[in-house]
Amino acid sequence: MLKLHNLSKVYRTDEVETVALDNVNIEIESGEFVAIMGPSGCGKSTLLNIIGMLDSPSDGDYVFMDENVAGYPESKLSNIRKQNIGFIFQSFNLIDELTVEENIELALLYHNIPASERRERVARVMDKVGIAHRAKHMPSQLSGGQQQRVAVARAVVGDQAMILADEPTGNLDSAHGQEVMEMLQSLNNEGTTIVMVTHSPSHADYARRTINLFDGHVVTENLRAAG
C-alpha cells in the first residue's frame, strides 16, 4: 500500500530547528491494521499527517500505491487523498453548522458524485455505523461516541482504501472507545487498511502490528499473532 524510505521531517523557525521524524522506514501492506504508539511529541501525528498527505516530508521518499508522492504539489496530493484516504480525529472535527447527514455527505461533495447517489451512500453508511436515527441532528446534540461514529461514517463513505485515525478514542469513555475500535476492526476485516495513532495499549491490541516511535525514530515493531 505504502512505503516510507529514509523519510525525515524538520520544522524550522528563525532560531530553532526541530526534527520531528528522522530517517523513518516503514512499509504498510494493503489490508493491514497498524497502530503507532509513543510518548507525546515523538512524532506520531507528524507521521500520520505525512502518510495522510496533509503535510510533506522534508527529505526521503513516500511511495503510495507505487507512486512516489514526496515532491507532489498540494493539488495533486489533494486528488490522491480524496480518492484513497479517510480521516478520523480525536476531536471528531465535525462541522457544527451542518447536520449529521450533511457532515457525512461532505466527503462525497468534492468527488463529482450525483446528488442521488450521494444520498444513497450516506444512508447506507449511516445504517452501518448505527447513526441513521440521528441523521437530521446537529453534532452538538450527539454524545461523543455518536459524534465519532459520524466521523467514522464520513471517513468510509467514499470507499477509501485506507483510514487514518489520530487517537480516535482519546475523547471517549471506555465503553464508547470499545465501540469505535470494534467498528474499525470490522472495517479492517472488510479489507480497509487502517493506520491508527493511539496511547492506549489495549486499543493497540486491535492492530496486527504496532510501531513504536521515540524522538522521531522507529524503535520497535511488534507483530501480533493473527487471531
Added chain:
Amino acid sequence: MSQLLIGLRVLRRQGLYGLMAVLGLAIGLAVAVIALLFTWQETHYDSHIENADRIFIVDSRVTRPGRTEAISAQTPGALAAALDDRVPGLEMKARVLRQWSTLAIDDRFNFNLEILGVQDAWLEMIGLPIVAGSRNSFTSDATAALLSQTLATRLFGDEPPVGKSFLLDGTATAVVGVYQDFPTTSHMVIDLIVPERAPAIAGRGVDFDGDWARFTSFTYVQLKEGTSVSAAEQAIEDIVHQNFQTARWLPTGGNVADLIDNSLQSLSGLHLNDRTYDWGVRPPADKLKLTVFAAIAVLIVVIACVNHINLSTVRSIERAREVALRKILGAGRHQLVVQFLLEATVLACVALVLALTLVELSSDFANDLLQTQLDLTNLTEPSFLLWLLGLVAFVVLAAGVYPAYIVSAVMPGKILASHARGARGSKGLRSVLVVFQFAVSICLAIGAAVIWSQLKYARQADLGFNAENVMLLYGVGRAPESAIRLTDRLDKSISGRPGILAVSASNSSPSWGFVPEVDVRLQTDAPEAAQTMGRISVDLDFFPMMGIEPVAGRLFSEDFGMDRIQWEYQKRQSQVMPIVLNKRAAASLGYVLPENAIGQQLQFTVSEADDRVAEIVGVIPDVHYKSLKDAIQPMIFYPDPGAFSVMMVRIDPEQREAAIQSIEEGWSAVMSNQAISSDFLAAALSEQYDAEAQELKTVTVLSALGILIAVFGQYGLAAYSAQSRRREISIRKVLGARVRDILQLFVWQFSKPVFVAMVVAWPIAFYVMTLWLENFVYRVAPNPLWFVLAGIIALTVALLTVSGHALKAARAAPVEALRYE
C-alpha cells in the same frame, strides 16, 4: 484612567482592524460635520445683521388670470417715500436700487458689475461695517462710492483705496470708504455701493420717485420690537393699492387689490422662506437639496456606525477570553459595559479629530460640491460645539452599546472550559447591517447613473436650432438710447468683420428659461377665447442665424415690406404685424395642419396699451426655448426691435479668435461707456443643468464614500470569518476540497448580502429616481442596465475586498488548524 489607557492600547493593538474602524468612522463623521456646517449656514443667513429679525424686505406678487404668477423682491420706486405713520411700528425705511454698471480705470479695467444705489438709512439699518474711510454723510456727495475689501484690493492692490477714483458708466467717482465683504450668508452680496443720486443710477432717466407703475426698487423697513408684522404688511399693501397706476405692460380691468399683494419678509427668514424672486436677492435655500443632503449625510453616519458596530462586535467576540477572565476576577457586567463604552468613546474621539482634519483638507472640494463657502470658524461656535458633542454621543451610543451588551453577557465558564468561540453576537443582525450598507450604496450609485444619463440626454438633445458657435451679447437693453437704434448700430458695427457669419437680436435667449407672455385670439373669436402664449421678439436674421426652417409659410425677411416697416417705430403702429408660430401654437389655435394657419389674423395683446393686429406668415417646428424641464409652450415670434435685450452672433469656428476680437471691437466702437458681457449660447444652455451636474457630483461622491466605508466593514468581517472558519475549512480540505471550492464558499458567503441589498435597493432607487426624473418634461427612462451595473459594482467591490482573506484561508495548510483544536 486605566480604562482609558486600555482603550488606547486596544486600539493600537488592533492594527488594521483598528485603523479600519477609526477611518470608516472618521469619514462618516467628516461627512456629518460638513452636513452640519452646511445646514448651520443655510439656517443662519444674515445673522451678522443685528436686527435681522425685524428688518424686512417688502415684496410684490402679481397674479394675472391666465399668466404665470410673478414674485418680485422689488416694489414701485415711490413706495419707500410714501410709507409713514399709517404703518404701525415703523422705525426706519429705505429704498435700494440695484443695477448693472460698467467700471473702468484707464486701460487697466473695463468690466460690468452689479451696484447698489442706497439711502443713508439703509447703511444704518444693516450696520455696514467700514474698515477704511467713512460712510458718514456719504450720500450727500453724488460721486462718492463705498467699495468692498475684495473690490478695493482688485482695483488698487496694496495702495490705500480711499481717495482713489474710477469711472462708473463714464462718470468720475471717488472712493470714500471701504467695507468688510458681505458674508456669503447674506441675502445680498455687493461690491460697490453709491448714493442713489449717483449719475450712474439717476442718469438713466428713470423716475424712481414718482413711479407707482413698475417694480424697480427694493424697499426695506425696520419695525419696532413687538410690532405686529401682519398689521404692518396690510398697511403697506393698502398704500400700494391706493397709489398703483397700471403699467403699460399690466392689463387693467381687474381690481388692483386682486392683482398685487405685498408681504414683509424678514432678513432672518428670507433665505428659508418659500419665495423665489426673479432677481436681486439670493435664491432661497433649496429645501429639497438641504433635506436630501441631510438625509444622505445621516445615512452615511449610520453606515459608519453600522460598520463600527460590526467591527467591534466581531473584535469583542475575539476578546471573549479577556472578558471571561475579568468576570472571574470579579468584574461585574456593569463595569464591563462601562469599559467597552469608554473604549468606544476613545475611538469616537480619535475619529472625530481625524474627521475634523478631513473636513479642513476637503473644504475646497466640499465648497465646490455644495456650491457654498463653508465657514470653518463656525466650528468653534458654542452652540455648534454642542451639536458636535451630540454627534459623538450618538456615535458612542450607537456603536458602543450593542457590542458592550453582547460581550458582557458572555458566560465565563463556558469560554475558558472549551474552545468554543464564546458570544457570537447576532449573526442575523450583522447580516442586516451589511445588507443595509450595500443597499444604500447601490441606491446612490443608481442615482448617480440616472442623473448622469439624464444630464447627457439634456445636454445633447436636439433643441431644434443650432446652438454651436453662437455668442450672446448681454446688456443691450439697459443703455438709455432706444433699443431699436442701439441694436441696429451694434448690428452694423459687428457685421462684416472677420469671422462674423450672422448677427441677430432678440428679447430672450433660449438659455434664460424665461419667455414673456402675450394673450392672443383669432380675429374671428370672441375676446374671452384669448389664450396665453410665449412671445419672442426677433430681428429678420434670427431664423437663418439659428438654423431654423419653416414647416409652412415663410420666415421674416427684408423682402417683405410688412416685415421691414417694423423698424420704423412711428409707421408700424397702424400696420398689420407679421408673426411666426411654432407648431404647438398653431395647433392650439385649431390648425393641426400648419399650412392652414398661414394668412390668418390674430389679436396680439401684450397689455391694454400694446394691442396689435397680427398675421400668421409662417410656422416653425417646436424648438426648445426653455430647458428640458419645461414643456414646449405655444410660442409666437414677432419682429419688435423695441423689446430687444440680447444679441446673438454666429461666428466662424475656423476663425474663433478673430471673431471674438471682431465682436469686442464692434461693441466698443458703439458702446463707449459700457463693457461687453458675453457668453457662448451652447455653454449657457449647458449651464441650465448645472444644478443637476452638482447633484451628480454630490451623489457620486457620497456613493463612493458609502461603498468605501462598507468596504472597511466588509474587510473586517472577512478577516473575522476567515479566522473563525479556519477549522471548518481545514476539514473540508482534508475531505478533498480544492482551493477553488473554498473560494466558492467565501464568494457565496459575501455575495449573498449584496444580492439581498440589490433586491432591497432596486425598487427604492427606481421609485426615487422616477420622482427625480419627473423634474424633466423631456427625460430618459431609467435604464435597467444601470441597476444591474450598480449591483455588479457593489458585488465586485465586496468580493475584491474579501478576496485576500479568502485566498489566505483557502491556501492555509489544513493540519495547523486541526492539530490545535
